[in-house]
Amino acid sequence: MTLLKLLKINKWVGGERILKDISLEIVEGEFIAIIGPSGSGKSSLLYIMGFLDCPSSGDILYRGKPINFAEANTISRLRNEKMGFVFQFHYLIPELNLIENVMAPQIRKGISPKEAKERAETLLVRLGLKGKEKRQVFEISGGEMQRVAIARALANSPEILLCDEPTGNLDSKNTEKVMEIFEEINQEGTTIVLVTHDLSLARRAKRIIEMRDGEILKTTPLNGAL
Numbered sequence: 717m718t719l720l721k722l723l724k725i726n727k728w729v730g731g732e733r734i735l736k737d738i739s740l741e742i743v744e745g746e747f748i749a750i751i752g753p754s755g756s757g758k759s760s761l762l763y764i765m766g767f768l769d770c771p772s773s774g775d776i777l778y779r780g781k782p783i784n785f786a787e788a789n790t791i792s793r794l795r796n797e798k799m800g801f802v803f804q805f806h807y808l809i810p811e812l813n814l815i816e817n818v819m820a821p822q823i824r825k826g827i828s829p830k831e832a833k834e835r836a837e838t839l840l841v842r843l844g845l846k847g848k849e850k851r852q853v854f855e856i857s858g859g860e861m862q863r864v865a866i867a868r869a870l871a872n873s874p875e876i877l878l879c880d881e882p883t884g885n886l887d888s889k890n891t892e893k894v895m896e897i898f899e900e901i902n903q904e905g906t907t908i909v910l911v912t913h914d915l916s917l918a919r920r921a922k923r924i925i926e927m928r929d930g931e932i933l934k935t936t937p938l939n940g941a942l
């Protein structure tokens with residue numbers, strides 16, 4: 717089943733066409749890596765996939781339904797309920813402790829505090845943070861912060877996890893931990909799109925999309941491409 721379909725997506729920024737006629741289909745359960753040189757449009761494409769930015773032209777379908785960027789409420793509900801995001805910087809809320817950070821998106825969705833707390837606890841344990849649930853964000857390491865960010869991204873059991881250089885600030889040991897978590901949740905059925913500079917990480921995905929100058933240069937293997 718196709719989860720996300722992009723059809724002839726273009727994005728213009730300040731007179732520059734940064735995405736050029738991008739067509740792409742993401743099937744449920746895929747693990748896709750997007751690679752390419754700096755400035756090739758990887759992040760811009762990921763943002764559009766996550767409805768964080770709107771295209772200048774082209775169509776997007778989520779589970780076959782056209783996305784209308786003018787419907788802000790529908791878009792934000794889809795984003796909150798179906799999508800998870802992990803960025804290079806964790807964007808955790810410093811005023812909240814770790815468990816509260818993971819509870820926050822669930823509370824926003826209307827889940828009861830009791831249920832949200834239980835799920836947050838389970839996720840933090842799963843991500844190796846047992847016993848640190850009540851710590852403040854500044855009381856844990858960078859690798860741990862990124863794992864809390866992943867727990868938060870998984871809090872609402874997203875259908876798709878969109879990750880922009882999630883290991884960009886991590887050492888090799890923490891990078892490995894994060895990649896193992898991604899592989900694990902992908903095996904459990906979560907679709908993943910990972911933007912990375914690192915070819916060795918990209919090779920762990922099931923499909924690699926290579927970008928250059930706002931275009932898809934190559935998709936490996938070729939079968940999923942439109």
Ligand SMILES: Nc1ncnc2c1ncn2[C@@H]1O[C@H](COP(=O)(O)OP(=O)(O)OP(=O)(O)O)[C@@H](O)[C@H]1O
Binds near residue numbers: 752
């Ligand atoms: N908000 C913006 N304003 C102006 N130009 C932008 C903006 N966002 C992206 N661009 C331009 O669009 C192009 C693609 O940027 P993008 O961040 O998508 O590339 P990238 O492949 O993710 O790069 P990097 O690997 O360095 O993060 C670049 O030329 C960039 O300068």
